[in-house]
């Protein structure tokens with residue numbers, strides 16, 4: 001099927017029969033999925049469920065084994081990130097020897113849509129010294145710089161792979177609040193993977209739950225949880241059931 005001919009081709013992500021097989025086996029299987037615009041998507045699932053693999057496929061850093069996907073109507077071609085997409089990987093790769101100023105300068109050089117004032121504003125808001133070398137920053141400060149780099153590109157889709165993992169509870173709250181504000185005011189679709197389900201409540205309005213490389217549940221939270229079950233509980237209930245069925 002020609003995905004580009006779909007009428008809804010400008011949606012952030014459309015995946016059809018998407019699969020990725022590594023030498024050890026399938027990391028993602030038969031994934032058909034739509035990420036609607038202007039959602040903050042919780043991408044959740046147990047360790048090894050395929051969350052990072054799905055993000056890698058959306059960025060184009062990984063090639064699908066089966067099926068295909070479009071990102072704003074384009075097929076990721078492995079030629080670098082889509083101009084409308086920012087990706088913050090789990091390891092938050094930044095140049096340790098660069099100062100924050102130099103890091104943002106690199107962002108400006110490599111992104112035609114870069115907004116320097118906005119990126120600086122995000123760093124200043126986090127009280128991170130612009131002259132400090134990245135290697136000397138705390139985990140939380142590095143996350144804020146990485147986030148400024150990702151948002152400074154003014155993306156339409158922001159992919160965040162466990163961005164909160166090395167933050168203290170207060171910093172997690174601040175980063176999530178910043179994210180929600182920026183996403184809502186700038187009209188950014190966010191895909192956020194996390195294991196801390198409770199934190200995603202009130203933040204994410206769309207859920208994609210992976211289990212064993214397959215989509216177990218996907219959709220807007222208010223539709224999936226008509227009885228008002230909180231997102232975390234909803235996801236955990238489905239994960240428990242899937243694990244029990246697997247063990248039976």
Ligand SMILES: Nc1ncnc2c1ncn2[C@@H]1O[C@H](COP(=O)(O)OP(=O)(O)OP(=O)(O)O)[C@@H](O)[C@H]1O
Nearest residue numbers: 022023024027045046047048049050051052053054
């Ligand atoms: N480069 C790779 N080579 C071989 N197998 C891989 C590779 N990357 C991931 N896998 C395997 O694919 C499966 C899915 O991994 P993935 O990292 O996508 O899961 P995840 O949901 O992000 O996990 P976690 O929550 O632990 O970060 C796992 O079984 C993993 O071991």
